[in-house]
Every structure is written in structure tokens, then in C-alpha cells.
Amino acid sequence: MKKKFTEKQIHILNVAEKLIAKKGFEGTSVRDISAQANINVAMISYYFGSKEKMMSYLYRYRVQKTRESFAEFAEIIREGKPEMQMKELIKYVVNQLFKFNYFHGFVTQELRHTEHLKEDLLEFYRTFTSKIDDVIKKGVASGAFTNAPKPEDILTLIVGSSLFVIRNKNFYELYVSGKEENYLEEAEKKVLANLLVTVFSLIGYQTD
Amino acid sequence: MKKKFTEKQIHILNVAEKLIAKKGFEGTSVRDISAQANINVAMISYYFGSKEKMMSYLYRYRVQKTRESFAEFAEIIREGKPEMQMKELIKYVVNQLFKFNYFHGFVTQELRHTEHLKEDLLEFYRTFTSKIDDVIKKGVASGAFTNAPKPEDILTLIVGSSLFVIRNKNFYELYVSGKEENYLEEAEKKVLANLLVTVFSLIGYQTD
Amino acid sequence: MKKKFTEKQIHILNVAEKLIAKKGFEGTSVRDISAQANINVAMISYYFGSKEKMMSYLYRYRVQKTRESFAEFAEIIREGKPEMQMKELIKYVVNQLFKFNYFHGFVTQELRHTEHLKEDLLEFYRTFTSKIDDVIKKGVASGAFTNAPKPEDILTLIVGSSLFVIRNKNFYELYVSGKEENYLEEAEKKVLANLLVTVFSLIGYQTD
Amino acid sequence: MKKKFTEKQIHILNVAEKLIAKKGFEGTSVRDISAQANINVAMISYYFGSKEKMMSYLYRYRVQKTRESFAEFAEIIREGKPEMQMKELIKYVVNQLFKFNYFHGFVTQELRHTEHLKEDLLEFYRTFTSKIDDVIKKGVASGAFTNAPKPEDILTLIVGSSLFVIRNKNFYELYVSGKEENYLEEAEKKVLANLLVTVFSLIGYQTD
DNA sequence: GATGAATGAGTGTTCATTCAT
DNA sequence: AATGAATGAACACTCATTCAT
Numbered sequence: 091m092k093k094k095f096t097e098k099q100i101h102i103l104n105v106a107e108k109l110i111a112k113k114g115f116e117g118t119s120v121r122d123i124s125a126q127a128n129i130n131v132a133m134i135s136y137y138f139g140s141k142e143k144m145m146s147y148l149y150r151y152r153v154q155k156t157r158e159s160f161a162e163f164a165e166i167i168r169e170g171k172p173e174m175q176m177k178e179l180i181k182y183v184v185n186q187l188f189k190f191n192y193f194h195g196f197v198t199q200e201l202r203h204t205e206h207l208k209e210d211l212l213e214f215y216r217t218f219t220s221k222i223d224d225v226i227k228k229g230v231a232s233g234a235f236t237n238a239p240k241p242e243d244i245l246t247l248i249v250g251s252s253l254f255v256i257r258n259k260n261f262y263e264l265y266v267s268g269k270e271e272n273y274l275e276e277a278e279k280k281v282l283a284n285l286l287v288t289v290f291s292l293i294g295y296q297t298d
Numbered sequence: 299m300k301k302k303f304t305e306k307q308i309h310i311l312n313v314a315e316k317l318i319a320k321k322g323f324e325g326t327s328v329r330d331i332s333a334q335a336n337i338n339v340a341m342i343s344y345y346f347g348s349k350e351k352m353m354s355y356l357y358r359y360r361v362q363k364t365r366e367s368f369a370e371f372a373e374i375i376r377e378g379k380p381e382m383q384m385k386e387l388i389k390y391v392v393n394q395l396f397k398f399n400y401f402h403g404f405v406t407q408e409l410r411h412t413e414h415l416k417e418d419l420l421e422f423y424r425t426f427t428s429k430i431d432d433v434i435k436k437g438v439a440s441g442a443f444t445n446a447p448k449p450e451d452i453l454t455l456i457v458g459s460s461l462f463v464i465r466n467k468n469f470y471e472l473y474v475s476g477k478e479e480n481y482l483e484e485a486e487k488k489v490l491a492n493l494l495v496t497v498f499s500l501i502g503y504q505t506d
Numbered sequence: 507m508k509k510k511f512t513e514k515q516i517h518i519l520n521v522a523e524k525l526i527a528k529k530g531f532e533g534t535s536v537r538d539i540s541a542q543a544n545i546n547v548a549m550i551s552y553y554f555g556s557k558e559k560m561m562s563y564l565y566r567y568r569v570q571k572t573r574e575s576f577a578e579f580a581e582i583i584r585e586g587k588p589e590m591q592m593k594e595l596i597k598y599v600v601n602q603l604f605k606f607n608y609f610h611g612f613v614t615q616e617l618r619h620t621e622h623l624k625e626d627l628l629e630f631y632r633t634f635t636s637k638i639d640d641v642i643k644k645g646v647a648s649g650a651f652t653n654a655p656k657p658e659d660i661l662t663l664i665v666g667s668s669l670f671v672i673r674n675k676n677f678y679e680l681y682v683s684g685k686e687e688n689y690l691e692e693a694e695k696k697v698l699a700n701l702l703v704t705v706f707s708l709i710g711y712q713t714d
Numbered sequence: 715m716k717k718k719f720t721e722k723q724i725h726i727l728n729v730a731e732k733l734i735a736k737k738g739f740e741g742t743s744v745r746d747i748s749a750q751a752n753i754n755v756a757m758i759s760y761y762f763g764s765k766e767k768m769m770s771y772l773y774r775y776r777v778q779k780t781r782e783s784f785a786e787f788a789e790i791i792r793e794g795k796p797e798m799q800m801k802e803l804i805k806y807v808v809n810q811l812f813k814f815n816y817f818h819g820f821v822t823q824e825l826r827h828t829e830h831l832k833e834d835l836l837e838f839y840r841t842f843t844s845k846i847d848d849v850i851k852k853g854v855a856s857g858a859f860t861n862a863p864k865p866e867d868i869l870t871l872i873v874g875s876s877l878f879v880i881r882n883k884n885f886y887e888l889y890v891s892g893k894e895e896n897y898l899e900e901a902e903k904k905v906l907a908n909l910l911v912t913v914f915s916l917i918g919y920q921t922d
Numbered sequence: 923g924a925t926g927a928a929t930g931a932g933t934g935t936t937c938a939t940t941c942a943t
Numbered sequence: 944a945a946t947g948a949a950t951g952a953a954c955a956c957t958c959a960t961t962c963a964t
């Protein structure tokens with residue numbers, strides 16, 4: 091929470107986020123952003139120092155928001171059976187990925203000032219593996235689950251499959267019903283169903 | 299064999315592939331490529347017509363190569379039990395992804411200007427789903443497998459997990475033993491193991 | 507007054523006009539212009555959108571100026587004998603051509619990319635033919651002129667001869683007295699005398 | 715006659731001449747020329763040294779051809795009345811201009827190696843003024859003409875009007891009947907008629 | 923605190939020319 | 944004698960950024 095953003099800055103970040111999601115970081119010019127956000131071209135440099143630093147702030151902003159959201163979520167499922175917790179956890183992660191999919195794409199790109207962003211993302215992932223681990227252990231202890239797969243493997247399946255589906259519309263839409271404009275919505279349902287079956291199969295939980 | 303490339307062209311394509319995977323299509327300038335490849339800037343336009351057309355050739359070149367390789371592979375596993383076939387298929391796909399990770403890194407990001415390339419990639423994926431489907435059906439018919447998950451879901455797990463691991467070194471290397479420079483090698487082993495367990499669990503194949 | 511130009515823009519247009527008249531549109535690079543005008547290369551795109559659009563503005567700017575000037579001129583000679591009007595008209599047109607020879611030098615060559623500019627030029631010429639026609643008719647009606655040549659033929663003689671003299675210094679200076687640096691001045695006098703004699707001969711006006 | 719051209723060189727010059735006439739010197743690339751002429755790109759540099767030198771050769775080639783043609787023409791009208799000679803002379807000059815109009819446009823452009831070309835053109839024009847002068851003097855002596863205008867003024871009217879009409883299609887076609895594709899043909903007729911009337915008026919020759 | 927004008931560096935591409943063969 | 948491959952320089956243009964106000 092090192093940094094507080096003004097409303098105008100948040101406005102710019104939101105506009106930038108959407109544009110970058112659509113056209114990529116390099117494909118989005120500060121002129122695009124400033125035009126869309128109804129601000130002066132110079133504002134991006136003025137507020138954030140540079141386009142890249144803006145990216146950095148955007149990143150932190152999103153991580154911070156997600157962290158807050160996850161804290162809330164964790165509270166909600168704190169009490170309950172591990173199978174419910176696991177199901178909700180998968181749903182939550184998949185949902186977050188679909189909601190802020192572009193943002194996870196950033197990391198791949200080689201940005202200059204990205205070093206600390208990697209740290210953020212890492213911690214972000216660890217939050218999930220740690221939670222997944224808790225739930226699995228609890229499930230195994232309670233006898234609800236028969237197997238205890240490694241949490242990073244579970245997370246890999248969830249995040250990997252979700253991102254693949256998000257990015258490979260061309261392939262996946264062949265298997266998704268509904269109109270093209272609802273692709274993400276429908277794709278999310280399908281990949282979620284797949285992941286629920288997969289993970290529950292892995293942990294040996296018997297649904298009747 | 300629509301197109302034959304000279305050695306120099308292949309050299310340029312290889313260099314371009316790596317850079318584009320790392321920094322994106324827009325993030326990679328023809329000057330970057332030409333500097334790295336030790337050629338004149340004008341050569342990219344000279345050889346391929348334009349930067350975008352080069353991208354197109356790069357794409358086709360890699361798809362074609364993989365298609366040839368898959369044809370060979372399919373022949374090898376033509377006779378054999380479905381469980382062996384499934385195992386080899388997973389190994390093959392994962393291996394291909396790790397081998398040509400540069401390529402798979404950019405195809406999903408940079409499809410904006412390359413409408414017709416989508417067709418190529420689509421057919422490429424269909425080759426795999428079709429093969430997976432055959433093996434699953436054979437396995438179910440022979441009683442070796444008890445469940446018949448949808449092939450696109452299987453492919454999604456395999457490709458998604460592999461690409462995630464390839465791209466998110468920072469996260470996954472926490473769980474991978476060995477030196478950093480062997481990351482890809484070790485990561486491939488780990489994700490392959492995970493995927494074998496996962497897929498065999500899904501199709502209900504009992505290992506003893 | 508569709509468009510107001512800043513002083514800097516007008517400065518650029520003036521420099522561009524001279525260079526383009528000398529070396530042609532394609533022969534004049536934006537670097538030539540920016541170097542000559544002591545501005546940044548990017549300014550041409552910045553101010554006018556592109557090199558071609560700059561050409562377009564330059565064109566309109568000059569046409570508009572001439573139109574304004576002609577309106578003034580027409581007012582001055584409104585009342586008077588047709589022979590005086592004809593004489594003044596010829597003097598005016600020749601003078602304009604010599605004054606803005608740069609402009610008239612390129613308009614005839616570089617109309618390739620500027621379809622709509624043709625309209626402007628056309629209307630520009632029509633202004634003159636129409637005026638010439640009026641004067642001739644009045645002269646014939648009053649008995650001052652005996653012949654009524656077609657106005658476009660008169661204009662062709664005037665404009666053609668003037669431009670030829672402007673552009674073919676090498677030839678015409680053989681017949682022009684005075685120093686080389688006064689070429690245009692002297693050439694104007696000579697071609698004007700020639701045209702006065704010629705046109706008055708054509709319309710059958712008797713000088714004593 | 716310093717230089718003899720091979721057939722291939724003449725072929726290239728002819729192709730180049732047409733293209734340059736259409737698109738200008740800078741607008742015509744050596745690739746355009748070589749493609750049209752079915753020769754290798756390198757040939758232009760190989761044969762002529764450079765694109766500009768080719769231009770120079772093209773120029774000389776055309777001057778030489780015209781000179782030969784004019785010698786023939788002069789022979790034909792050697793015997794005959796001055797009024798016939800004057801008429802034929804005007805017809806001849808106008809016709810040459812329409813035939814090789816583009817080539818007269820070259821001089822205006824500032825080429826680097828053009829110095830000697832100016833000499834050529836100058837001599838070329840002098841050939842005509844000299845002939846015009848002869849005819850006028852003969853006409854005046856014989857009493858056929860009453861006035862003796864200066865030959866350079868006559869030439870200016872002829873060449874200026876012709877080139878103006880050739881270059882200002884947009885204006886002149888308003889006054890020319892017939893289809894657009896016959897513009898040059900019809901324009902030549904009209905401007906010729908105008909010039910005949912004009913010049914004969916100037917020299918005071920009475921037609922009945 | 924905010925901005926419009928302006929800039930230098932960089933973009934992909936085309937150019938006439940050169941050179942090894 | 945002729946050419947296909949290759950090149951360096953130049954092209955118009957866009958970029959993120961700076962700076963005076």
C-alpha cells in the first residue's frame with residue numbers, strides 16, 4: 091500500500107488496462123490511452139513518470155485489488171467442508187483469471203522495470219498454493235479426499251487451462267455453444283466444469 | 299512443401315522467433331532482428347516482403363515442421379495398447395511444446411494481423427484432439443479406460459499446463475529441483491508427470 | 507477562411523513551396539524542407555498530418571490568397587473602357603504568375619495525389635476566362651474590338667507564355683537585357699509586352 | 715553523336731521515357747523501369763552508370779532524334795511561300811511538343827548532371843528561332859507579312875501554349891470536344907488553330 | 923497542477939547502387 | 944556481358960517524452 095492513487099490516476103489506469111488487454115502493451119500508444127481517457131498526452135508521463143512505470147503501477151494496483159478480494163473470499167469459505175472449499179476455490183481462481191486475464195499476460199513480456207512485479211505475482215500465486223494445500227490436507231485428514239496431489243500441480247492445471255482457453259479463442263470456441271460475443275462467458279463455464287471434474291478426480295473425492 | 303527457405307532465411311526466422319516470443323511482435327523491431335541475426339535491416343523486407351509477412355512465413359514454417367513430425371510419431375504408435383498410446387501422446391505433445399516454446403509463446407498473443415494463420419493453428423490443434431479421441435474411444439471399447447472425457451478438455455489441460463510452466467518460470471521453479479539453467483528440462487519432467495497422473499485419473503485407468 | 511495558419515506553419519509552407527517548385531514533390535523530402543525551414547522533421551507530420559496533406563494545404567492557401575487578390579483587382583477596374591480593362595487584366599495575370607511562380611510551377615506537375623485540388627484550380631482558371639469573356643464582349647459591343655477570340659485561347663496564350671518564360675530562363679535570358687539576378691523582372695516586362703501586342707492584335711484593337 | 719546506343723539500351727530508354735513522362739523522374743524507380751523493360755534491376759546502373767546519367771542519355775537521345783527530324787522537315791519546306799512555311803513550322807513544332815511533351819518538362823527539374831542538357835536544349839530552341847526569323851524576314855521582304863515580330867516571342871507563344879495545354883488537361887478539356895482518351899489529340903488541334911490565327915495575326919498576314 | 927507545442931529517437935520500408943559470380 | 948543477392952542510405956511517419964508557460 092505504498093502508493094495512493096487519485097481518482098484521475100485510477101481512471102487512466104482503468105482505461106489503459108482495457109486498451110492494453112485488447113492491443114498489447116506495445117500496440118497501445120499513450121495517445122490511444124489519453125484520447126480514450128479524455129486527458130492530455132503528457133499526463134501519463136506526468137502522473138506515472140513513463141509509460142512503463144504506468145504499467146508497473148497498473149500491475150500493483152491490480153495485485154492489491156485482487157489480494158483484498160481474496161481476503162474477503164477466504165473469510166467467506168472459512169467454515170465449511172473441504173470439498174466445498176475446494177470447489178469454491180477453483181471457481182474463484184478461474185473467475186479471477188477471466189476477469190483480469192490480460193493482466194496475467196503482462197508478466198510474460200519482457201519489461202524493463204518488471205523485476206519487482208515478478209515478486210508480486212509470485213506472492214500472489216503462493217497465496218493460492220498455500221490455500222489449496224490447506225484444503226487438501228484438511229480433506230485428506232477428514233477422509234473426504236483419498237489423494238494429496240501437490241498444490242502447485244493443481245494450480246498449474248487451473249491457471250494454465252484457464253489462460254489457454256482465454257487466449258485460444260479460435261480453438262476453444264469450436265467446443266463452446268452460444269454466440270461469439272459470449273465466448274468468454276461460455277468458455278469459463280466449460281473450463282470450470284472440466285477443472286472441477288479433473289481436480290476432484292485427482293484428489294479422489296467421490297461424487298454420487 | 300509450398301515454400302522452400304534458404305539457410306539464411308531460416309536463420310532469420312529462428313532469430314525472429316526467439317525475439318518475438320520474448321518481447322512480442324510489436325516489441326521486436328526489424329532492427330533488433332537484423333542486429334541479432336547479423337544481417338542488413340533491409341533483408342527482412344527483401345526476403346519476406348514485410349515484417350508481417352515474415353511473421354506469416356515463420357508461422358507456417360513451424361506448423362509445417364510440427365505436422366511432419368506428428369505424422370512420423372503417429373506412425374510409430376500406430377500399433378499398441380491405448381494406455382501406451384495415450385502416454386506417448388501426452389509425452390509427445392508436452393515435448394513439442396517445450397521444444398518450440400518460442401513459437402507457442404507468440405502464436406497465442408500475436409494473431410491480430412494474421413487472420414489466415416488462425417486456420418493453420420486450428421487444423422494443428424484438431425490433429426491432436428482427433429488423435430486423443432481415437433485413443434480414448436479405443437481404450438473405453440477395450441475396457442482399459444472407464445471414462446471418456448472430451449478430447450478438447452484433455453488437450454486444454456496438456457497445452458495449458460505446459461505453456462503456463464514454460465512462461466511462468468518464476469513461479470514454477472520454486473517447485474523444481476536442479477539448477478536454474480536446467481529449468482525447462484526439469485519443468486518438463488514435472489509437468490509431464492503431473493499431466494500423466496491427471497489424464498489417467500480422468501480416463502479411469504488403473505495403474506498398479 | 508476555412509483554415510487559419512500560424513506563422514510557423516506559413517513559414518513552412520513558403521519554404522516547401524519553393525523547394526517543391528524547384529525539385530518537384532517527390533524530389534523534395536520532408537528533411538529538405540525541415541532543414542531549410544529550421545524546424546524538426548516531425549513538424550510537417552505534426553502540423554499538417556502528412557507530407558501530402560501539407561501539399562494540399564499549401565495549395566489551398568495559395569489559391570485562396572490569389573482569389574482574394576483578384577476580387578480586389580476586379581473591383582478596381584470595374585469602371586473603365588474595355589481596352590483598359592483588357593490591358594490591366596493581362597498585366598494582372600502575368601504579374602500574379604511571376605509573383606507566385608513557385609506555386610504555378612508545381613501545380614501543373616504534381617496533381618497526382620490531389621484529386622480535389624483540381625477542382626480548386628479549375629475554378630481558379632474559370633474566374634479568369636469568365637472575366638476575359640466579359641471584357642471582350644463589352645469591347646466588341648462598343649466597337650472597340652473587331653474580333654472575339656475565345657477566352658480560353660487568350661488565357662492559354664497568357665499563362666502558357668508566362669510559365670514558359672519563368673521556367674526556361676536558359677532560353678529566354680538570351681533575349682532579355684539586364685543582369686542575371688533581375689531575370690524574372692526583365693522577363694516579365696518582355697513577355698508582358700509580347701502578350702499585350704498579341705492579344706490586342708487578336709481582338710483587332712487599333713492603337714495609333 | 716558522341717555515343718552510339720545498342721538496341722537494348724534504346725529499348726530501356728524508350729521504356730524509361732514513357733514511365734518518366736507519366737510519373738515523373740523521382741516517381742519512377744529503376745525497378746519500375748527494369749520490370750517494364752524485362753531487364754535486370756542492375757542493368758540501368760550497369761549500362762548508364764546511374765539513374766541520373768540514364769536520364770542524361772535519354773535527353774541527348776531525344777534531342778538528337780529531333781534534330782534529325784527537323785533537318786528532314788526543313789528540307790521539305792525549303793521551297794515554298796513564306797506563309798506556307800510559317801504554317802508548317804508552327805504545325806511541326808506543336809506536333810513535336812505533343813509527341814515528346816514529357817521530355818520538355820525535364821529541364822525544369824533540378825538534376826545534378828543537367829548542365830550540359832541545358833546547352834542541348836538551348837541549341838535546340840535556337841534552331842527554331844533562327845528558322846522562324848528567316849521565314850518572317852522572307853515574308854516581310856516579299857510583302858506577304860506586314861509586321862516582323864521577334865522570333866523568340868513567336869516561339870514563346872507556340873511552346874508556352876502547347877506545354878500549358880499538355881499539362882493542364884483539367885482546365886483545357888472543358889473546351890475540347892471528344893472523349894477523354896483523345897484529349898491530347900483534340901487539344902493539339904485546338905491549340906494549333908489558336909496559334910495559327912495568333913501568329914498570322916501578329917505578322918499581319920491577310921487570309922481571305 | 924496541468925497542458926499544448928515541440929522534439930529526438932525510433933519505426934518499417936524503399937531506394938539506387940554494388941559486388942561476387 | 945550480365946545478373947541475383949545484398950547493402951547502406953534515405954524515406955515518411957509515429958513514438959514517448961520534455962519543457963515553457
